[in-house]
Every structure is written in C-alpha cells, then in structure tokens.
Amino acid sequence: MRALLASTVLLAASSAFAQDDPIVVEGDLVATTGLADDELVGDVDARLSVRGTTFTASGLELGAEAGIRFDEDRLDRQVLGGRYSSLGAGGTRGFSLDGSDLFVDRAFLFARGGFGSLSVGAHEGAAAKLAVTSPNIFRALGVNDWRADPTGLNDVHTVNDFSGSAAKITYMPPAGLFGGVIGNLQLGISYAPQFRTCGIEECAPEGGFAVSPDGRVLLQEQRWRDVSEAALYYENGFRLGGDRLSFGLGASFVHADEENGDASIQEILLDDYQAVSLGLNVAYGDLTIGGSVKTTNTGIDEDVAGPSDYLAFDAGITYTAGDWRMMLGYGQADAERDASLLIGPQLNVDLPFALDRKTQTTQAGVAYVLGRGITLGAAAQFVDSDRPGLLGGQEDTTAVMLESSIRF
Numbered sequence: 116m117r118a119l120l121a122s123t124v125l126l127a128a129s130s131a132f133a134q135d136d137p138i139v140v141e142g143d144l145v146a147t148t149g150l151a152d153d154e155l156v157g158d159v160d161a162r163l164s165v166r167g168t169t170f171t172a173s174g175l176e177l178g179a180e181a182g183i184r185f186d187e188d189r190l191d192r193q194v195l196g197g198r199y200s201s202l203g204a205g206g207t208r209g210f211s212l213d214g215s216d217l218f219v220d221r222a223f224l225f226a227r228g229g230f231g232s233l234s235v236g237a238h239e240g241a242a243a244k245l246a247v248t249s250p251n252i253f254r255a256l257g258v259n260d261w262r263a264d265p266t267g268l269n270d271v272h273t274v275n276d277f278s279g280s281a282a283k284i285t286y287m288p289p290a291g292l293f294g295g296v297i298g299n300l301q302l303g304i305s306y307a308p309q310f311r312t313c314g315i316e317e318c319a320p321e322g323g324f325a326v327s328p329d330g331r332v333l334l335q336e337q338r339w340r341d342v343s344e345a346a347l348y349y350e351n352g353f354r355l356g357g358d359r360l361s362f363g364l365g366a367s368f369v370h371a372d373e374e375n376g377d378a379s380i381q382e383i384l385l386d387d388y389q390a391v392s393l394g395l396n397v398a399y400g401d402l403t404i405g406g407s408v409k410t411t412n413t414g415i416d417e418d419v420a421g422p423s424d425y426l427a428f429d430a431g432i433t434y435t436a437g438d439w440r441m442m443l444g445y446g447q448a449d450a451e452r453d454a455s456l457l458i459g460p461q462l463n464v465d466l467p468f469a470l471d472r473k474t475q476t477t478q479a480g481v482a483y484v485l486g487r488g489i490t491l492g493a494a495a496q497f498v499d500s501d502r503p504g505l506l507g508g509q510e511d512t513t514a515v516m517l518e519s520s521i522r523f
Contacts, residue, residue, distance in 0.1 A: 139166045142523055143488075145255040147263045149516035156514070158263040160255055161185045164221065176227040180238075184209065187216040188264050192310075193279040195388060195413040196425025197270035200450030200472050205339060205371070205388070206279025206310055210237070220280050231288040240369075241285050241303030242275035245346040247365030247394030248407040249431030249444055254520045256494045258446030258476040259407070259429040266512040268498040270474035271427050271446035273409035275367040275392035278342045283307035298351030309340035309374070339371035339388050339414065358400040365394045365407075373414060388414035406430035425450045440482040440492070448474045473501040488522035 142163035149156060161184065168178035192204035211218035223236025248259050255263040259271045285305040345368050352361025371388040394407030408428040431444035450472045475498070482492030496514045 137168055139168075140164070140523075141166075143254065143520060145262060145518065145520040147255050147265065147516050147518045149265060149514060151265045151267075151514040152512050156265045156516075158188060158255065158265070159185065160188070160262045162220075174228065177225075178227075179224050180221060181219065181223075182221040183217065184220040185217045186262060188262065189216075193277055194272075195277070196411050197272050197427060197448045197450055197472075197474070198264075199268070199270045199474075200425055200448065205277040206281035206307065206342070209280045229289065231286065234285045235283075237280045237282050238285065239276060239280065240278040240283060240305035240307070240342075240344045241287065241346040242278075242305070242344040242367035242369050242392065244285075245301060245303055245348040245365050245367065246274045246276070246392065246407075247348070247363055247396055247405070248273055249394075249405050249429040249446075250396055250403040250433040250442065251431060251444060252433055252440035252442045252482045253480060253492055253494060253518050254490070254522075256478065256480065256492075256496065256516055256518055258431070258444040258478050258496075259427075263516075263518075265514040265516050266496065266498045268474065268500045268510060268512055269446075269476055270450070270472065270500070271429055271448045271476050273392055273394070273407040273427050273429055275344065275346070275369050275390055275409060277369050277371065277388065277390060277411075278305065278307045278344065281307045281310055281342070283342070298349060300350075301348045303346045305342075305344045307342040310342070340374045342369065342371040344369040355399065360397070360399045362395065362397045363405075365392075367392045371414070385414055386412065386416035388412065401435040402432070403434075404430075404432045438484045438486075440484065440490075442478070442480050444476075444478045446474075446476040448472075471503070475499045482518070490518075490520050492518045494518065 140163070142161070144161045145159070147158045162182060163184075164180060164182035166178060166180040168176055170176055189208050190198065190204070191208055193206050193208070194200075194204050209218035209220035219237075221236075221238045223234050223238045225232060225234040246260075251257045255261065256265075258269070260274050261269060283305050285303060287301065287303040290301045291299050346366065348363065348365045350361065350363045352359050354360075369388070369390045373385045373387050388411070390409060390411035392407065392409040394405065396403060396405030406429055408426075410424065410426045413425050425448070427446070427448035429444065429446035431442060433440060433442040476496065478494055478496045480492055480494030482490050484490050494516050496516065498512050498514075500510045500512075502508060502510070
C-alpha cells in the first residue's frame with residue numbers, strides 16, 4: 116500500500132547505501148478471484164525484479180536493476196486522467212512483444228552516495244515513487260492505485276504516474292535534509308525527453324469515446340514530450356500518550372509539453388499536460404487514516420475545446436489487531452468532457468451538453484497475515500459509474516473477492 120509505512124521504508128532504503136548481497140531478487144504474486152454481479156472473475160498479477168550493485172574504492176554504490184511483470188489489467192500506456200475517462204495516454208507501461216501481458220516494466224542504472232541517488236533508464240518517476248494514497252490492506256484490490264479491477268468500472272486514480280516506465284533520469288538528494296531537524300524530508304525530480312507515438316489501441320482506454328468517420332479514435336496520434344516532474348515526501352511525528360502519532364505527506368507536480376502530430380486537429384485541441392497530486396496519512400497505534408487527491412487538465416486546450424478537467428480523491432482507514440487487518444475505503448472521480456470536443460470537430464456538430472463521467476468506489480475488507488510475506492484476505496467492493504447514454508449509461512456493480520498474496 117502506498118501509505119505511511121511504505122513511504123517510511125522508501126526513505127530508509129534511499130538513505131542506506133550499503134547492502135549485504137551484491138545481487139538481490141525481489142517480487143510478489145497476487146491472485147484474486149470472486150464474483151462480480153454473479154459472474155466469476157479472477158486475476159493474477161506478478162512482479163519480479165533483480166538488482167545488482169558494486170562499490171567503488173571511494174564508497175560510491177553503482178548498480179543496475181531490471182524487472183518483469185505480468186498484469187492483464189494494466190493498459191499499454193498510462194492514461195491522462197482516470198483509466199476510463201481520458202482521451203489519450205502518456206508513458207508506456209513497459210516493453211513487450213505484440214502487446215503481451217508479460218512485459219519489462221523497468222531497466223535502469225543507478226548511482227548512490229553522499230550526493231543522493233541518480234537513476235537513468237526505464238523506471239517510474241519521482242512523482243509516482245513518492246506518492247501517498249489512502250491506506251489499504253490489500254496488494255491488488257483497492258479504490259485507487261489498484262492492480263486488479265474485478266468490476267471493470269474503477270476510474271479513481273490519484274497517483275501522478277503519467278510518465279509510466281518511459282526512459283528518464285531521476286535524482287533524489289539524500290533523505291533527511293537539514294539533519295532531520297524538521298523531520299524526514301525526501302525530494303525527487305525526474306525528466307523524460309519524449310514518449311513514442313501511440314497507436315489506436317494504445318491511446319484508447321477500454322470503454323473510450325467517439326470514433327471518427329474513418330473508424331479511428333479521435334486524437335489517436337497525440338503525444339507529449341519533455342515530461343518534468345517534482346515530488347516530495349515529508350514525515351514527522353511525536354509521542355502522544357502511550358503511542359506515537361506520526362504522519363506522512365506526499366505532493367507532486369507533473370508537466371509535459373504537447374507535441375503536435377500529423378493531424379491538424381491536434382494543433383487546435385491539445386495543450387501542455389499538467390497534473391497535481393497530494394496525499395496524507397496519519398497513524399496512531401494500530402490505526403491509520405488518510406487520503407489523496409489529484410487534478411489534471413488532461414492535456415486539452417480549454418480555450419478551444421471547453422472544460423476537460425479530471426478530479427479524483429480517495430480516503431480510507433485501516434486497523435491492525437495482531438495478525439488481522441481491517442479496512443474501509445472510498446474513492447470518487449469526476450471527468451468533465453465537452454461533447455463538442457469528441458464529435459463536433461470531426462462532424463461539425465455542436466452538441467449542447469457534456470459527456471461527464473462520475474465514478475464512486477467503496478470497499479471494505481479483512482485480511483490475515485500468515486507470515487513470511489503470505490497474506491489472505493476478503494473484500495467487498497461496490498462501484499457506481501454515472502455516464503451519459505453515449506458512453507454506456509449508468510451502471511452499478513458489486514464484487515465480492517478473495518485475495519491471496521506472497522511477497523519475497
């Protein structure tokens with residue numbers, strides 16, 4: 116879960132430059148199965164990474180990391196806003212043959228030392244690495260940043276991961292700047308020169324929008340370049356009674372320059388992409404509460420195409436009782452779309468209404484930790500998707516799922 120504990124581990128890892136083994140293999144396997152509107156559904160998600168390091172005589176750590184992933188729910192490219200609301204996409208999810216669900220999601224070189232850390236290659240950006248969302252006891256199921264989507268309707272997304280696994284350079288200064296006097300502070304910046312042009316299927320999320328008369332998705336050649344992102348994570352706390360009250364705050368900003376393609380429609384409708392994300396978790400004893408919010412212009416020029424914002428937020432609470440974990444979570448996304456953006460420019464039709472899409476997701480669950488990285492859990496999820504008739508109409512779906520995961 117992208118919450119207080121996960122971010123604490125990240126801070127500790129970034130500041131500890133020595134490791135016992137020159138080769139480290141890590142990974143996890145998550146399987147979900149259950150019923151969604153009385154239909155049997157299931158999903159398997161697996162990740163495996165290998166990291167190798169060596170040290171110079173001066174104590175500088177040099178290394179390389181590569182990772183593979185299997186995930187059929189993940190689109191070929193990152194979307195601009197929510198998974199089902201955006202007109203286009205950003206960075207690639209990784210590298211695969213013929214759109215296979217087995218892909219390389221990272222391959223990069225890094226250096227660590229007293230100056231901080233520097234990574235070059237295909238990897239997630241600083242905004243995603245330092246993201247904070249609502250706490251969650253599951254690894255795949257959730258109201259946000261999920262790895263399994265049993266209902267097929269979840270559109271809540273507050274992680275600022277627009278650059279995906281595109282080749283980039285990321286720099287993070289040493290954690291705990293100013294000697295930790297003001298608390299633990301981690302900063303990060305990333306830069307990706309460009310994304311490759313995306314094709315029809317890669318740019319059109321499932322349940323997408325209108326098509327042009329020739330059968331192609333509108334704006335299929337859209338693309339962005341010079342993707343810059345800046346992020347911070349701040350953690351602090353104090354003793355309150357018998358337990359420690361601690362909090363973790365994450366914030367990020369992503370900007371990408373619009374790169375015109377061959378179609379003249381792009382030059383009229385597209386604009387630079389911008390997104391801001393903010394998250395906060397507070398933990399006291401065995402209780403953790405928190406949430407996050409993200410807003411983006413989805414790369415559309417509002418002066419020409421009208422409103423096209425995407426706004427999403429999530430909130431949740433988790434409780435730990437020995438080996439048992441319990442949680443409640445809620446997420447909401449609002450994608451505002453002007454209908455003339457989708458149909459008018461192609462067919463010269465001025466439609467006086469918007470194609471907004473609003474999604475609400477609620478989840479409750481319980482899990483039990485067996486030990487050695489093995490967790491079993493059960494969750495109930497309800498999703499309400501409020502869409503105009505042109506996008507499929509309103510749809511409510513309930514799912515009851517079992518999740519088993521192992522981490523090594």
